[in-house]
Amino acid sequence: MNWGSWREFLNMGGYAGYVWGAYGVVALAVILEVVGLRARLARARRASVRGRRRGAG
């Protein structure tokens, strides 16, 4: 175990800005991509339903 307390963990030996700046942006990129992918898939599905109605009508 490297850390005596949460405070110590969050402080990262004085490198908090660098370490959390790196991990934070990685997390942000993953979240944005996953949200974007879900939205795109949902949009494509909705469009295919519309296409079906057009095709049927």
Place this chain on the structure above:
Amino acid sequence: MHETTSARPGFRFFHYASPPEFYRLAGKAVPAFATLAAVLAAVGLYLGFFVAPTDAQQGEAYRIMFVHVPAAWMAMFVYIIMAFWAALGFILNTRISAIMANALAPTGASMAFLALWTGALWGRPAWGTYWDWDARMTSTLILLFLYMGFMALHSAIDDLRRADRAAGVLALVGVVNVPIIYFSVQWWNSLHQGSSISLGRAPTIAAPMLAAMLVMALAFWMYCIAAALSRARAIVLERERGAEWVRALAGEQA
């Protein structure tokens, strides 16, 4: 439904390369790869923050390595796979090839950006600078531009087949950049350190650090597969709009 293709058990690629079959199969694969990525990331982060010791020279700043190295590896690897699919598109002319190349590009671009971003935040405490126009960093920036160029070129051409071909040529030409990135630290005198691990040589970092890095690399790998397959499914639906099987699929959901 697919009696004709399943009658030929030998070479199944073209069977799975048919858009409906691909859509169905990828739909099962995405949650599996996403779960693997999440589990591996949890293990990797635990190893990276709680098991791997503080570095004697760099203190805690070195922990950026556990996301920096996987992102940089994936940025290169995804590009090679993207170029592979582009090449396959030219050779076999299957629809799924161009779809896969297009599905990989944004994820690869994200990885290249993350490699540069985390590298800058590591470079500042380690070398005293966020950025230097040395071979490793410049060639990685070019990799990011290649991904962005691929996407921009594809979206700039209206005709889908021509867009696939033009972007495919760009992807193939850009492949020369990948070995340049990889070997840049050997070929040129660079601020960037050499590889900590490489084939045929003992790793130069401690075992817990290496374990954390490799588990995180696997997590990134699984994530890239899940993201690319998920995007490929969306592209399949977008491109096949109006096709009989997509209408049938919409009927199931309605």
